Amino acid sequence: MVQPWPRYQWPEGRDSAFCFTVDVDADSPYLWQQRAPEATRSLGQLEQRRFGPRMGIWRLLDLLDRFGIRGSFFVPGAVAEANPELLPAFLERGHEIGLHGFFHEIVAQSSDAEFTGALEAAIEVFRRQTGAVPKGFRSPAWEMTPHMLAEVRRHGFWDSSLMGADHPYEIDGVVEVPVQWAIDDAVFFKFSGGGTDQWPPEAPGPILEGWLDEWEMLRRLNGLFMLTVHDWISGRAQRLRLLERLLERITAAPGVWIATVGEVAAYHAGSANAGRFVAASDIPGPVEPRRFGRQA
Numbered sequence: 001m002v003q004p005w006p007r008y009q010w011p012e013g014r015d016s017a018f019c020f021t022v023d024v025d026a027d028s029p030y031l032w033q034q035r036a037p038e039a040t041r042s043l044g045q046l047e048q049r050r051f052g053p054r055m056g057i058w059r060l061l062d063l064l065d066r067f068g069i070r071g072s073f074f075v076p077g078a079v080a081e082a083n084p085e086l087l088p089a090f091l092e093r094g095h096e097i098g099l100h101g102f103f104h105e106i107v108a109q110s111s112d113a114e115f116t117g118a119l120e121a122a123i124e125v126f127r128r129q130t131g132a133v134p135k136g137f138r139s140p141a142w143e144m145t146p147h148m149l150a151e152v153r154r155h156g157f158w159d160s161s162l163m164g165a166d167h168p169y170e171i172d173g174v175v176e177v178p179v180q181w182a183i184d185d186a187v188f189f190k191f192s193g194g195g196t197d198q199w200p201p202e203a204p205g206p207i208l209e210g211w212l213d214e215w216e217m218l219r220r221l222n223g224l225f226m227l228t229v230h231d232w233i234s235g236r237a238q239r240l241r242l243l244e245r246l247l248e249r250i251t252a253a254p255g256v257w258i259a260t261v262g263e264v265a266a267y268h269a270g271s272a273n274a275g276r277f278v279a280a281s282d283i284p285g286p287v288e289p290r291r292f293g294r295q296a
C-alpha cells in the first residue's frame with residue numbers, strides 16, 4: 001500500500017519556510033525569440049523588459065534591504081553578460097545567485113546539446129564575473145527534461161524548477177526546492193503588448209489576498225512558500241506595494257524560517273528529511289489507443 005509522505009521537519013521547530021526569489025529575465029526571452037530572421041523587431045517589448053536592469057531590480061534590492069531579507073536571484077547568462085554590474089551587486093548586498101539558462105531558452109525549442117552548451121556558457125559568465133560557480137539552477141519557464149536534470153546532477157547543483165511537492169524533496173539524486181505557479185508574479189501581471197496578450201494584468205489586491213491565503217495554509221501544512229517575482233514586472237510601483245504588504249505580514253509572523261533557496265537545499269541535504277522524500281524522473285512512453293470492450 002502506498003503511504004503518503006510524512007510532514008516535513010523544518011529547523012529549530014519552525015512551522016514553515018519562506019524564500020524570496022527573483023528571476024532576472026530582463027530582455028533574454030525577447031532575445032531568444034529574435035533568433036528567427038523573420039521575427040518582428042519590437043522596441044516596445046524590449047524597452048519594457050529593459051526597465052528591469054535599469055530600475056526594477058534596484059527597487060527590489062532596496063525592498064529586501066528594508067526587511068532584512070536575503071533573496072535568491074536567478075540570472076540568465078546573457079543578462080549577466082550585458083549587465084556586468086548585476087552579479088557583483090547581488091553578492092555585495094548579501095544575496096544568492098543562481099543559473100537560469102543563457103537566453104532563457106524554451107525547453108521545447110532546444111536540443112539536449114543546446115541546453116548543455118547554454119549551461120556551460122552561463123557557468124563561464126558567472127565564473128568570470130564572480131570568481132566562482134553558483135550552486136543552484138532554475139530552468140527557464142520551469143520546464144525540465146531528464147537530460148537537463150542529469151546535467152544539473154553532474155554539476156552538483158541543487159534545482160528549483162519543479163513542483164512535485166510543496167517542500168524540498170529529491171529527484172534522481174538532485175535536491176529539488178520546488179516552485180509553484182500560483183505564487184509567480186508573471187502569471188498575474190505579465191503584459192507584453194503588441195496584441196500578443198490574452199488578458200490584462202490583474203489588480204494587485206485580490207492577488208495579495210490569494211498569496212496570503214496560500215502562505216497561511218502552507219504554514220499549517222509545514223510547507224514552503226516559494227515566492228517568484230521578475231525584475232521587469234514587480235519592480236513597478238503597484239507590484240512593489242503589493243510585495244511590501246506581503247512582507248510586512250510574513251516577517252511579523254512567528255515560526256517562519258526566512259531563507260535563501262540554497263540555505264533550504266543545504267538544510268534538506270543534511271537533515272533527517274533527506275531520503276524520506278524521493279521521486280524519479282520516469283516519463284511514460286506514448287500511450288496507444290485503448291479498445292474498451294474489444295479484443296486488441
